[in-house]
Amino acid sequence: MLALENITLHLGDRELLDGVSTFINPGERIGLVGPNGAGKSTLLKIIMGIQEMDDGSVALANEETLGYLPQDGVDPDFTLTVLEEVETAFSELFELEMKVKGIQEQLSQVDPQSKEYEKLMERYGILQTELEASGLYELRSEVEKVLMGLGFSEEDFHRNTSEFSGGWLMRIALAKLLLRRPTYLLLDEPTNHLDIESLQWMENFLNNYEGAVVVVSHDRAFLDTITNRTLALRSSDISDYAGNYSFYEKKWEEERELLMNAKKNQEKQIKETQEFIDRFRYKATKARQVQSRIKQLEKMEQIELEDEQNNVSFRFPEPPRSGQVVMKLEDLHKSYDEYQVFSGIDYEIERGDKVAIVGPNGAGKSTLIRILAGNEPFQKGDRIEGHNVTVNYFAQHQADELEPKKNALETLMDSGSNQKESRLRTILGCFLFQGDDVFKKVKVLSGGEKSRLALAKMLLSPANLLIFDEPTNHLDMSSKNILQQAIQQYEGTCIIVSHDRAFLDPIVNKVLEVQPGYIKTYLGNVSYYLTRKKEEEEQEKKAESVAAEKEADKNDQLSRKEQRRVEAERRNEISRRTKPIRQKIESLEKEIEQMESRKVEIEEAMAQPDFYDDEEKVKKFSLEYDQLKSDLTDRYSKWEEFQQRLEVVEQEVSSE
Structure with missing residues (x-):
């Protein structure tokens, strides 16, 4: 059992964790949730011993092990290939294999009748037995299976790690971690760099994982699929819920409602008590009662409610009306040097469509939306904008185009939306810029903060075609809900690349699947698409199996x-x-x-x-x-x- 006892941590004047205590049993599936800044990532780092604490203890049995995937900051050896880097997770086993090979070589050079040979054979037997028990011989196929599940092709195995982007390096780190199979697997936002296919593979892997899993994630569908217990960090304390995220959310709403009613009753009691004190403060006959009420107020522990964003709403500016056909791609060809991404694709987007673009990483999703946005050249074909179409495009790199010397509020004020400062502050609050955060200069913002600010700025410009590339990667649950509701109410046309099914499902009415060599449209949301894909794959397997059996029978007869x-x-x-x-x-x-x-x-x-x-x-x-x-x-x-x-x-x- 992994036991956390009285974990306390102060960051400056702020009490981040105040006597947090809980336990995690082997084999449990736990979601660690809470608002942004509540201390979720910090708690994982404390468990790993990366972050010091002011007080408390973390207890772990000697035979149990920990594994940790951070949000970012992985540091592979750039001189190694992908396969070699992943195999460093088992360096001790490969060292054991080298020792066995070394003894084999010695044995070939020693007299079989000598005592030295006898000792070497005894040592060889011990190490060989240890090597066979380690599972090394099955490990290489398991490494390849995990890498392919996370989206790597066989050709990628032998490419140098320096050729891959940060997102793919995170996948390499995740592969190493999953293969180590620690007793307690701690994952901090593991889905940020996965496509839907890899995400489904990972869900299946974790559901069959023998050890415990503790995951921090803002992906509701992922949490609901793999967890059966939720630890919620709020107001420097932790609460335990015996269910997945949806169960926790329902229970928290019930608790919050009770808390709000209790607060109202307390405020009424405080008001009545204060009125009694004010009324009889100077009456000698009531002095004892007044003093009693004063002490009562001093001892009363006031009920505090967290600021919630659920009551905050945001609406896009009214978009100008476009023609019925918003965008057409006709016989479009796109390649990078020798690599052909699209070969003669046709696609049409109509007014009011809300389209999710899905598919494996590297198939061309981002290339396609850059072409739709008019930001990517192509070799052949036509991109035809409809009548009166205005495009707004959000991509992660747009964060780099913000003016470094301006603060967050100034960035929005200069967007040309003519919104009042109070309204701009509200919008910034939707994207996790609270209080004095609105005065932080762009140059000191983190990558996630810049991305959120770029998203907020984009949403202030009136357009009738919105194109998003992974808009939810740096948003918490509350901010995602606000953005989701705004897109649902938006009357224009919308195209979104995202792997977040819970975010997409209430929004989209079409799914465009991008696969190497083709695109295909499904009418419905992402859950419908996944169901249809599963049915298609099962039908294909069944057809192949039936055809093979029939063919075999016929060949016999x-x-x-x-x-x-x-x-x-x-x-x-x-x-x-x-x-x-x-x-x-x-x-x-x-x-x-x-x-x-x-x-x-x-x-x-x-x-x-x-x-x-x-x-x-x-x-x-x-x-x-x-x-x-x-x-x-x-x-x-x-x-x-x-x-x-x-x-x-x-x-x-x-x-x-």
Whole structure:
């Protein structure tokens, strides 16, 4: 058991931790939560012995081990490859292997009849047994499995660590930590540098992990998936909840409501007591009672409530209305030297779309949104902005473009939004700039603070197409909720790259999956996308398995000539039974093509500056446009229905 007893720490005049005591049992899954600055990361550092404390103790059994992943600051050996760097986590085992090889070499040079040979053989037996028990021989395949789960390709294994960005270096550090399998795994914001696929792999890994896991994270879905106990740091103390983050949130709201009622009652009692004191202070007959009430007030422990941001709201400026089609990519090609990112992709964004862009790191998500934002050149194709489209783009590097000599408040005041100072302070508060933090110069802000300030500045500019690249990485739960609500209420079009499913799900209505070589759209939120992906993968595996079994059976039973005859008959049968369906599909496709062509003609007419001068024409085209959209929806639905019928018939014939 890992026991924390009376942990106390002061930072200047502030009491960060005041007698914090708790315990962690082997195998537990714990979320360590609390508002920004509550001391979560500091507590993990105290457990690891990195941060000194003013008082208290951390107790750990001799045979138990700790493993820790910080938010940043990992320092790999840049002379090593990825595989070599990860294997340094097991340097003692590789040293043992070298000792065994060394004895083998000595044995080849010593007389087998000598006493020296006998001693070497005895030593060799002991070390060889130890080596086999260590699991080193299975370790290399486990290393590769973990690295691939975290998004590395086999080609990456042999690349030098100096070739990778900070986010990928964090993944290397995480791989080393997961492979060590400590008794207590302490993770500080482990999801910040993962894509959705790696995140799902990690959730599965941690759910099957034998040791205890303590995680600090602002990813609600991640916490809900892996934790079953929550430790909440608030007001320098810790509270224990027997459930995941959603359970804790519900219980905390109930507790807060009770606390607010208790505070109201206490304030009423204080007021009545003070009124009695003021009224009878100078009456001799009431002197004893007055003194009693004064002592009562002095002894009363006043109920304090934390400042909460839940009642703070933020709305984007009203966006100018754009055309129905906001952005089009046509036959777009993009490559970096020999590496082809996109080869002839087409994509269309309509007014009001809220799109999540997902996919593995390196597939081209950030490249795609930079192209959409107009910040990235491409080799071939067209990027077509719709009528009256104004774009606002947030990326992590924009933090570097802030004016270093200005403070946070001045940065927002110079954004041209003409908002009052009080309103700008409120917005800064939404993004964790409290009190005098608004006067901090940009040049002294941390990377996370600069990113939050750049996000706040961007949100003050009116635009009808917002593009975000990982906007939640440096936000706490409360700030994410405020941003989430603002995007939900936003009437323009929005594109977001993020791995935070709980943040995305209530916002988006489409998911664009970017994979090496293709893109694919799913109508729905991220949870729907993940469900569909799982179903598709299971169907694909099942189809491959069935096909393999059938192929094996047929190879056993039929000659090649017979196989060709049977396959020809099957093709003829499929053709005969699917012909009416294919004719329907072809007919629908012609109708769709004609309707799409007419829809484009109307859109081009609508984009003309003088289009809205003719009211009769506007009315006629608008009615036709709406009817076309309705008819297209109907035709696509029927097309999908006939496609499904076609697949069913083909499967039936194949299984006969």
